[in-house]
Amino acid sequence: MRTAPGKEDQESPLLRRISSSESPASETAAQIRDQRYGHYLEAWELSLIWSFTVSMYSIGGLLGCLVAGRLAAAYGRKRCLVLNNVLAICGAVLVLLSKTVHSFEMIMAARFLYGINAGVALTVHTMYVLECAPKRLRGIVGVSVGGFVSFGKFSGQVLGLSEVMGTEDRWPFLLAFSGFIGFLQLVTLPFLPESPRFLLLDRGDRPGCEKALRRLLGASGDLSSEVEEMQVEHAALQGVKSHGILELLLSRSVRWQLFTIIVTFTTLQLCGINAVYLYSSDVFRAAGIPAHNLRYVALGTGLCEISTIVTCGMVIESTGKRVLLIRGYLGMAATLLILTLTLYLQEYVSWMPYCSMVLIFIFIFFFSSGPGGVTAPLPGEIFTQSYKAAAFVVACTLNWVGLFFVGMVFPLIVEYLEYFCFLIFFFFCFVSGVFVWYGVPETRNRSIMEISAEFERMHNKTKPAPENKLDTVYLTHSQTGQATKL
Numbered sequence: 001m002r003t004a005p006g007k008e009d010q011e012s013p014l015l016r017r018i019s020s021s022e023s024p025a026s027e028t029a030a031q032i033r034d035q036r037y038g039h040y041l042e043a044w045e046l047s048l049i050w051s052f053t054v055s056m057y058s059i060g061g062l063l064g065c066l067v068a069g070r071l072a073a074a075y076g077r078k079r080c081l082v083l084n085n086v087l088a089i090c091g092a093v094l095v096l097l098s099k100t101v102h103s104f105e106m107i108m109a110a111r112f113l114y115g116i117n118a119g120v121a122l123t124v125h126t127m128y129v130l131e132c133a134p135k136r137l138r139g140i141v142g143v144s145v146g147g148f149v150s151f152g153k154f155s156g157q158v159l160g161l162s163e164v165m166g167t168e169d170r171w172p173f174l175l176a177f178s179g180f181i182g183f184l185q186l187v188t189l190p191f192l193p194e195s196p197r198f199l200l201l202d203r204g205d206r207p208g209c210e211k212a213l214r215r216l217l218g219a220s221g222d223l224s225s226e227v228e229e230m231q232v233e234h235a236a237l238q239g240v241k242s243h244g245i246l247e248l249l250l251s252r253s254v255r256w257q258l259f260t261i262i263v264t265f266t267t268l269q270l271c272g273i274n275a276v277y278l279y280s281s282d283v284f285r286a287a288g289i290p291a292h293n294l295r296y297v298a299l300g301t302g303l304c305e306i307s308t309i310v311t312c313g314m315v316i317e318s319t320g321k322r323v324l325l326i327r328g329y330l331g332m333a334a335t336l337l338i339l340t341l342t343l344y345l346q347e348y349v350s351w352m353p354y355c356s357m358v359l360i361f362i363f364i365f366f367f368s369s370g371p372g373g374v375t376a377p378l379p380g381e382i383f384t385q386s387y388k389a390a391a392f393v394v395a396c397t398l399n400w401v402g403l404f405f406v407g408m409v410f411p412l413i414v415e416y417l418e419y420f421c422f423l424i425f426f427f428f429c430f431v432s433g434v435f436v437w438y439g440v441p442e443t444r445n446r447s448i449m450e451i452s453a454e455f456e457r458m459h460n461k462t463k464p465a466p467e468n469k470l471d472t473v474y475l476t477h478s479q480t481g482q483a484t485k486l
Helices: 013-019 024-037 043-075 077-101 104-132 135-159 171-175 177-191 196-202 206-217 223-236 245-250 255-270 273-286 291-319 321-345 352-369 378-382 385-439 448-459
Strands: none
Touching (some): 043 077, 043 104, 077 104, 077 177, 104 135, 104 196, 104 378, 104 385, 135 223, 135 291, 135 378, 171 177, 196 206, 196 223, 196 385, 206 223, 255 378, 255 385, 255 448, 273 291, 273 321, 273 385, 291 321, 291 352, 321 352, 321 385, 378 385, 378 448, 385 448
16 A cells, blocks of 8 residues: 555554555455546545455444344254355355456445355354254364364465465455355255254254254264253243343343353454464564565464364363363463563564564464364353353354454554553453453353353352252243242
8 A cells, every 4th residue: 555755664564564455356446446437546545445345344244143143043043054155155246246347346245245144154153063062072063163263264365375366367256265165055054954952942842853963963872861951951941032132131140151251252352363463474574584475474373273273172171161261361461471572672682583483373372272262152151042142142243343343443553552562462361361260160061051050159159059950950030030940
């Protein structure tokens, strides 16, 4: 992006890279505008158009997650996911036609449709896979959500290389690749069963639930324990309708579960992972890596994130989600403090950039092995079925709002604070680690009813704990209207 004379020297390389709109797609948008109106775009006009185009994805994502809970409750998890793929296919068609018909507005519309698709998919997909997974595999299945998000980002990095699809001729196919994935899901998802928990707890269809479980677990699978756990929750929620967002926000019975979602999903975007990725290029350049090789080195950070999340999935059932979250948050907080110091000293000590480079990979390790892999499935593990859809909507809304906030405010923070901006992210990581340590119970190998009882025990010291976690479970008045003994 061109800047005003004299201003270029005052801006840091990082800030120029954040605000830059130089890409094959943005250049094509500028050419379309030139051809249509007969004059060249000013730098600020091109930056404004491209910033709005990029932000349409977050706006669509926020809208998608706001309606996802209601759609999933009304039409079912599987049907909602199947129909959602139509949006991705429509977005891909718009992108492919945009260059032919000379319309950058079609790119904006496509980004908006992609955002809605992502907002619905992230919410409903997480609900679907957690409800289909048996209790012993719920941890690793939950981590798979973050794992595939990381794999998607890495795939975008690879496909965006100029040797692959990152050229002026091939960028429409790059942006339309999501449509191919959507089509693949559209033709394969109908062969999968509906969520067993949805069928029993929302629809009261026990035969359908057992049929779905039999397809998921196989003929030799143990259906009795899974059905028994669902029956306990079904009996407790008998006659209780699905709660909306306002009811969730006002309910005293799930107050600490709601606090857990607010803290973890807010910190997911404000932990500094985006800042670390943006600063990584400057650190690698200072370490002596040639500029034309930085994009390949960046792939190493993506591979580090994927491999760490895979490792997290392998140890989560033995280590526990609570331990991984605490270790991740506090490890990231300590790394950010040391990274701030090394970035400050690298102008004075020649070998300090190498320390910064190592710290970047350490930070990614703590993020991927903790919040990056564990946060996404949390609403499905700590809320009962009647609150689950609303909880996912609140969680994903926080995620999209945080993403939009970071995208809008982070450049200003960098301009004034530079690498000292990491101290802000240190605060969020440290506070979240302390909160999880003292306020969140372990969820490993526990049913949702057991987890709810543990939240009650931790934060309501005056009430005695149940005599037996399977024989006696009490739900408060705000959940069922009366105490229910199972």
